[in-house]
Amino acid sequence: MASILEVKGAKGTRWRAMVRRKGYPPQSAYFDRKTDAQSWARSIEAKIDEGKHPIGSEARRHTVDELIDRYCLEVLPHKKSEKDQRQQLRVWKELVGGLKLSELSPNRILTARAEISSRPGRGVAKISNASVNRYFAALQHVLEIAVREYGWLEQNPMKRLKKLKEPQGRVRYLDADERKALLQACRESKNPYLEVILLIALTTGLRRSEILGMTWGRIELDTGLVVIEETKNGTRRSSHLIEPIIERLNVLKQASDGKSQYVFPGKNPLKPIDIKSAWHKAVRSAQLEDFRFHDLRHTAASYVAMDGGSVPEIAALLGHKSFQMAARYAHLSEGHTKSIIEKTMSKVVQDDGSD
Incomplete structure (x- = not known):
């Protein structure tokens, strides 16, 4: 719900617009005219409704490379799957590492995932959907940490992306x-x-x-x-x-x-x-x-x-x-x-x- 507040100061009257929405950090900005504040608030609410939540300054300041490097230093050493995930994150750095976090859109991620899907797997012509999903999960957790702990992102751009469909689990047993x-x-x-x-x-x-x-x-x-x-x-x-x-x-x-x-x-x-x-x-x-x-x-x-x-x-x-x-x-x-x-x-x- 947006609120527009009149703020009087030494330089005159200004208008503060604030948008609060459950599950999102509050957004606020100051304007000289009330109509501008109302227009800004409506645009922010519309972006949230469309899943295009505005990205903060931290996301414009840091790259995906920086985020993955920090994650590998602080978080990854404590995970049992460190060796596999380190290799998976190297691939993500290769594909999207140069992007600012503000530029890491769902579409960019899907394009990179398609590139991973086209690569050969171990001893097979094409990597399996299950393996691609492990790459997907590795980056997803990195971005979650960026949201929850680092404050570099306000929301995870992978949040609404679905994993690839996997075949029914293998059941090979000895007769x-x-x-x-x-x-x-x-x-x-x-x-x-x-x-x-x-x-x-x-x-x-x-x-x-x-x-x-x-x-x-x-x-x-x-x-x-x-x-x-x-x-x-x-x-x-x-x-x-x-x-x-x-x-x-x-x-x-x-x-x-x-x-x-x-x-x-x-x-x-x-x-x-x-x-x-x-x-x-x-x-x-x-x-x-x-x-x-x-x-x-x-x-x-x-x-x-x-x-x-x-x-x-x-x-x-x-x-x-x-x-x-x-x-x-x-x-x-x-x-x-x-x-x-x-x-x-x-x-x-x-x-x-x-x-």
């Missing part, structure tokens, strides 16, 4: 024969930990980083409880190991020299082991097609679903805060759902009271 072949390949690997790492992934759904980051201080070998401190969503959670795996870990514990806190230490005991080379060799040996380590997580969830597990149970297994991601496995439990309906609802039909 019985593939599982046996992979277990055999890992058993024959020169890496002494690869087989037990595979077994943990298959039976818990833990991510590779969560497994390799496991420490002896976070495992209760008598109960099989393992606590994961560094999860993807930042929330501590726990998982349970089955007895055969506990037995294997007890053997590893007894054989450890106490120089490393990690269950699966690398050559440098201060770091966990790197299994990339051994893993890729095992996948090739098992003759698996289109299979990644992360698909072991899908495999664990799929097995639970096919055994009748519910979406909430799958979400609990995977450590998801919501059911949305876990719902991708729901179709695998359709047979179980059918049996429940037939078993339960047949009684309803039988007891309907009809003669």
